[in-house]
Every structure is written in structure tokens, then in C-alpha cells.
Amino acid sequence: MRRAFALADAAAADGDVPVGAVVIDAEGRVIGEGRNLREATHDPTAHAEIVALREAASRMGTWHLADCTLVVTLEPCVMCAGAILQARVPRVVFGSWDAKAGAAGSMHDLLRDRRLPHRVEVIGGVEEEQATARLTTFFEQRR
Numbered sequence: 001m002r003r004a005f006a007l008a009d010a011a012a013a014d015g016d017v018p019v020g021a022v023v024i025d026a027e028g029r030v031i032g033e034g035r036n037l038r039e040a041t042h043d044p045t046a047h048a049e050i051v052a053l054r055e056a057a058s059r060m061g062t063w064h065l066a067d068c069t070l071v072v073t074l075e076p077c078v079m080c081a082g083a084i085l086q087a088r089v090p091r092v093v094f095g096s097w098d099a100k101a102g103a104a105g106s107m108h109d110l111l112r113d114r115r116l117p118h119r120v121e122v123i124g125g126v127e128e129e130q131a132t133a134r135l136t137t138f139f140e141q142r143r
Contacts, residue, residue: 001071001095001127007035007048008073008134015039018134021048021072023056023065023089031068032056048072049080053087065089073131075102075124081110084120091121095131 007020016036023032034051038044049072057063069091070076070084076092081103084092092104092111103110104122111120 004071004073011035012138018138019048019074021052023052024069026067031059047080075104077101078103085118093123093126095127
């Protein structure tokens with residue numbers, strides 16, 4: 001989570017919502033990392049999770065990330081939850097819950113939806129105070 005926080009801080013420094021993500025392999029090595037890049041790239045899909053998943057898949061040489069864990073500072077949205085499911089990531093760990101757009105238990109629970117062919121272990125609220133503080137500070141400065 002520390003590396004994800006550092007990536008979130010870098011996103012905020014560039015004027016983007018402070019969200020950072022890392023993909024960790026079965027041995028605990030970081031194989032993908034990302035931060036929100038929507039403002040920098042003008043790409044609506046450039047969420048931290050998507051960027052990290054793309055890098056991990058490229059490094060692994062496969063889209064199938066079955067032995068990996070995604071660690072992210074904010075609960076994934078619907079788009080990111082879909083990408084997580086498509087990549088067959090078995091576990092997601094996140095910091096702050098997102099009551100407005102979360103898809104891992106807050107507003108939706110796509111990652112654990114039994115109607116889908118793949119379900120994900122979800123561990124939310126890890127370092128929640130730090131994660132939430134970054135987001136709160138960022139949006140307060142914007143107002």
C-alpha cells in the first residue's frame with residue numbers, strides 16, 4: 001500500500017485524482033503499477049487500476065493474472081472491476097471505500113457477484129484513514 005500511496009501522491013501532483021495501484025505476483029514482487037492519468041493523457045480509461053493491470057499483463061506476457069493481487073488506494077469503480085474480472089485477478093486490497101462509485105461492496109459488488117464466472121476476494125479499508133485523507137485534501141483544494 002505504501003507504493004500505491006506514493007503513486008497516488010504523484011497523480012495529485014499532476015492534477016489528477018490521487019489514486020495509485022500496484023499488482024503483486026505470488027512471490028510478493030510488484031509487476032505492475034499505475035496512477036490516475038486521465039488528466040495527463042486525456043484518456044477516460046486511464047484509471048490507476050487499468051494502468052497497473054496493463055503493465056502487469058505486459059510484463060507477464062499474458063492477460064491472465066491468476067496468481068496476482070491488486071492493491072489500490074480507492075475501491076475500484078465499475079470499469080476497473082470489469083477489467084479486474086477479465087484479468088482473473090483473484091484478490092483486491094484497497095484503502096478507501098467509494099460510496100458514490102465503488103464496485104467492490106459500496107454501491108455495487110461486481111467483484112463478488114455470484115452470477116459472474118469469476119469472483120474476487122475483496123479486502124477493503126486497509127490504511128483507510130490515509131487513503132481517505134488524500135482524497136479529501138485533494139477535493140478540498142479544488143473547491
